[in-house]
Amino acid sequence: MADNQLTLLARVDKPGSHTLASYRADGGYRAFEKAIKEMQPTQVIDTVKASGLRGRGGAGFPCGVKWTFLPKDHPGPIYICINADESEPCTFNNRVLMEKDPHQVLEGAMLAAFATRASTVYYYIRYEYGPAYRATQAAIDELYAAGLLGKNILGTNFSLNIYTHRGAGAYICGEETGLIESLEGKRAWPRIKPPFPAIEGAFRKPTIVNNVETLACVTHIIGKGADWFKSMGVPPDPANPRDAGSYGPKLYNLSGHVNKPGTYEIPLGITARRLIDEYGGGVWKERKAKAVVPGGLSMGFMTESELDTPLDFNGPGKVGCLGLGTAAVTVVDDQTSMVDVLYNVCRFYAHESCGQCTPCREGTGWMFKIIDRIRRGEGRLEDLDLLAEVGNRIGIMPGTTICGLADGAGWPVKNAIKKFRPEFEEYIRSGKKGRALQVAAAH
Amino acid sequence: MRFIDDETRHKILDLLPRYPSKQAVTLPALHMVQDKYRCVPNDAVRDIAELLDLAPAEVLDTMTFYMFFRGEENKLGKTRLWVCRSLACQLRGSDDLTEHLCHKLGVTVGGTSADGKITLETAECIGACEGAPAVLVDDAHEMNVSNEMADKLVARLRA
Numbered sequence: 001m002a003d004n005q006l007t008l009l010a011r012v013d014k015p016g017s018h019t020l021a022s023y024r025a026d027g028g029y030r031a032f033e034k035a036i037k038e039m040q041p042t043q044v045i046d047t048v049k050a051s052g053l054r055g056r057g058g059a060g061f062p063c064g065v066k067w068t069f070l071p072k073d074h075p076g077p078i079y080i081c082i083n084a085d086e087s088e089p090c091t092f093n094n095r096v097l098m099e100k101d102p103h104q105v106l107e108g109a110m111l112a113a114f115a116t117r118a119s120t121v122y123y124y125i126r127y128e129y130g131p132a133y134r135a136t137q138a139a140i141d142e143l144y145a146a147g148l149l150g151k152n153i154l155g156t157n158f159s160l161n162i163y164t165h166r167g168a169g170a171y172i173c174g175e176e177t178g179l180i181e182s183l184e185g186k187r188a189w190p191r192i193k194p195p196f197p198a199i200e201g202a203f204r205k206p207t208i209v210n211n212v213e214t215l216a217c218v219t220h221i222i223g224k225g226a227d228w229f230k231s232m233g234v235p236p237d238p239a240n241p242r243d244a245g246s247y248g249p250k251l252y253n254l255s256g257h258v259n260k261p262g263t264y265e266i267p268l269g270i271t272a273r274r275l276i277d278e279y280g281g282g283v284w285k286e287r288k289a290k291a292v293v294p295g296g297l298s299m300g301f302m303t304e305s306e307l308d309t310p311l312d313f314n315g316p317g318k319v320g321c322l323g324l325g326t327a328a329v330t331v332v333d334d335q336t337s338m339v340d341v342l343y344n345v346c347r348f349y350a351h352e353s354c355g356q357c358t359p360c361r362e363g364t365g366w367m368f369k370i371i372d373r374i375r376r377g378e379g380r381l382e383d384l385d386l387l388a389e390v391g392n393r394i395g396i397m398p399g400t401t402i403c404g405l406a407d408g409a410g411w412p413v414k415n416a417i418k419k420f421r422p423e424f425e426e427y428i429r430s431g432k433k434g435r436a437l438q439v440a441a442a443h
Numbered sequence: 444m445r446f447i448d449d450e451t452r453h454k455i456l457d458l459l460p461r462y463p464s465k466q467a468v469t470l471p472a473l474h475m476v477q478d479k480y481r482c483v484p485n486d487a488v489r490d491i492a493e494l495l496d497l498a499p500a501e502v503l504d505t506m507t508f509y510m511f512f513r514g515e516e517n518k519l520g521k522t523r524l525w526v527c528r529s530l531a532c533q534l535r536g537s538d539d540l541t542e543h544l545c546h547k548l549g550v551t552v553g554g555t556s557a558d559g560k561i562t563l564e565t566a567e568c569i570g571a572c573e574g575a576p577a578v579l580v581d582d583a584h585e586m587n588v589s590n591e592m593a594d595k596l597v598a599r600l601r602a
Contacts, residue, residue: 077463089529089568127474127511128525128569130582163461168470168509171567185469185495187508203463255531255572262573297530330531330572344530348567354508438542 007220007249008213009265012100018135020142023103029148031223032110036158044115048218051226052233052247057083057174057211058296058325059404060313062244063218067116069198070206078118079207081183081197082109082215084125084132085167085174088296089348091328093251093263094212098125098132101216102139106162108215110148111222113160116208121162124179127169137164171352175403176209177201178354189356190403213251232267234312246312250327254280257287257333269315273307276331287333291420295325297345298408300415301332320418322411338420339375339427340434342413346371349409360406363394367413374427375434384424388417444493446486451475455494465495469505473512477519484515520555520562522600525579529568535575541565543590547597560601 016022023029035044049064070078082105086094097105109121123140125133140162143149151159170188172178177191180202201207210218221229233247246268252275255261259281266275272292276282283289291301294311300321302309309315313324332341350368355361367390370383391410395401417424444452455472459465472491476483483506485499492499506512513519526532526541541552548556548563555562571577574586578593585596 086570087568090531090572091568092570092572095570126570127582128566128579130579131584133582161461165467166470166474168474168511169566170509170511182470183467184464185466186505203467205463253572255575256534261531261575293530328572330534332534336534340533341530344528344533348529351567435538437538438545 006265007224008097008104008216008251009263011104012096017100018102018139020103020139020146023101027223028103029107031219032107032114032148033154035111035114035222036153036156041115041117044111044222047226048115048221051217051221051229052245053214053217053221053229054244054246054313055211056213056217056250056326058088058298058323060244060324063210063214066198066210067112067208069196070116070208071199074117074206076117076119077205078116079202079205080109080113080116080118080121081176081179081202081207081209082121082123083174083176083179083209083211084123084129084136085179086129086212086326087126087171087174088298088326088328090255090293090330091253091296091326092255093253093327095129095132096251096263097212097216098129099135102132102136103143104216104219105212106136106139106143108218109162109210110160111218112208112210112215114158118208119160121160122183122202123162123164124167124173124183125164126167126173133164133166140164170354171348172354172403172405175405178403179209180207187354189354190405192402217248234269234310234314237314240314243314246314246324250311252279252311253326253328254331255328256293256330257284257289257336258282258331259284269310269312271308271310272302272329275311275329276307280331283331283333285333287335289331290334290336291332291338291341291416293328293330293332293412294321295323296328296408297330297348297412298404299323299325300411301419303419304334320415322408337427337434338416338423339371342416343368343371343375343434345412345416346409349405353405353409357401357403357406359394359400360409363390363406364409366390367409371413374424376436377431377433379428381425381428383428384417384421387413391417444490446484447476447490447494451479452490452494455491466497466501468495469497469502470509473502473506473509477512481519481521482513482515482517518555521560523562523564523579523581524596524600525564525566525569527567527569527571527575527577527579528565529572531568531572532575532577537576540576540578540588540590540593544593544597547594556601558601561597 178188182188236245294316306319346368349364391413395407571584
């Protein structure tokens with residue numbers, strides 16, 4: 001395994017890593033104390049901007065730039081929402097941070113609040129993360145007891161409250177305006193943008209929504225400086241004027257058919273092949289990879305021959321994937337049917353479409369019905385073009401939906417049909433039938 | 444109040460100062476009721492609406508969007524056991540695990556064992572992919588769950 005200095009995961013294996021005492025013994029909250037006593041909010045924003053930090057939740061938007069979208073001299077209240085609805089399939093790095101080192105995330109959120117002059121942080125945590133929720137709530141309780149949250153923190157005029165808020169099992173709550181609607185007690189239907197949350201977000205007030213890992217990065221950027229952060233990763237691709245570079249450490253999630261699945265902290269830009277071989281111990285059972293998901297199911301599939309693609313914000317797009325997403329890399333071995341894989345993917349989006357936009361509600365449902373028919377041995381060759389056509393028509397990129405869920409639903413379908421078409425054709429011609437779960441009640 | 448007891452009512456009211464709108468307490472209130480009563484009966488929906496100055500239809504609208512909550516006709520058992528069915532878990536045997544648990548508990552997915560102890564469900568990705576196949580016991584993960592481990596888990600939950 002390549003040597004690299006751990007930052008985000010430096011403390012996770014220590015006994016008591018989740019406690020305030022342990023975190024402070026390792027220098028925790030010094031960045032926050034320095035900021036609120038010695039820095040202006042704008043200096044914090046400028047430092048984060050200078051670091052090139054891009055959001056880790058999937059979209060990769062520059063974090064410091066997002067903060068500058070807040071209206072100037074707003075009388076408040078301004079809100080921060082922490083997006084801990086980590087629901088992109090095969091993604092679990094936020095969970096590790098929240099369970100093992102919750103103060104690292106909270107310090108970043110407190111810095112973000114200071115920088116943006118927010119008075120309240122809502123920490124939206126998916127319900128499925130019980131231990132992460134309890135570790136986070138305990139950490140918040142410790143902060144109030146230590147005078148690091150509440151009114152006039154450490155004798156300054158900065159006051160802040162942080163409240164946890166638990167979700168109820170809906171993928172769409174990871175979309176930032178879906179999260180806001182859910183926080184407000186409504187169905188999590190994403191909002192039409194603009195206005196963006198920075199102008200009109202939670203409770204119709206200016207709101208910044210940041211991912212858990214993004215905020216953990218903020219802690220270290222203020223502690224160690226923007227140059228430290230920029231010393232890792234990949235500069236902007238001169239061939240892509242829209243690429244803002246991929247700087248800093250990243251928590252890669254590795255799962256599926258590898259020998260050592262897990263969360264690995266590596267500077268942005270490692271290739272999928274090196275991640276799988278050097279960190280994951282290779283594909284299991286001495287098999288070969290057939291397909292690899294580069295960053296959560298929404299990002300599509302890479303083939304074995306595409307595995308030398310660097311997993312930075314710019315890399316996966318070069319091989320037809322949607323992007324880096326959540327850096328959740330899932331390996332599918334060469335003994336696995338892509339029909340089964342795509343069936344699983346389409347079932348997920350059909351289940352999780354929120355139902356607001358017709359093309360997504362109908363499209364995800366029909367894609368699932370078509371792949372289910374193929375899998376049952378009743379498919380027709382023309383179904384493959386039909387699947388790809390539906391995948392092309394639904395989403396915010398073709399302009400038919402409010403949010404990006406449908407883009408993410410269509411992308412793996414388009415990738416699978418394009419990159420693995422002979423396998424799908426062979427399956428349809430053979431009349432094979434996929435496995436049906438034998439779950440009849442055995443009373 | 445038609446259904447909700449005083450303790451739960453106070454716990455709901457205690458959350459109001461956290462938010463600028465009462466409606467924001469809807470999800471926390473639904474969780475409190477379901478955690479305690481294993482379902483959210485219609486009378487509880489009306490109680491929550493009254494506490495939060497909402498129409499019962501607004502509470503029901505939110506409640507039914509999140510398929511997480513159940514009405515009284517479909518009450519949960521003592522423990523909710525979710526088998527993750529997402530890709531990382533499916534690639535490492537979650538279908539076998541689901542079948543095994545269905546037979547073990549004598550239920551189809553969504554059903555509750557005859558002793559009322561365990562409700563078996565399947566979940567979309569529960570974020571425990573490094574330990575696939577994984578399950579959730581209410582809201583806590585168990586990873587790398589073999590059939591033998593599942594049997595022990597079931598015995599523990601039935602004890």
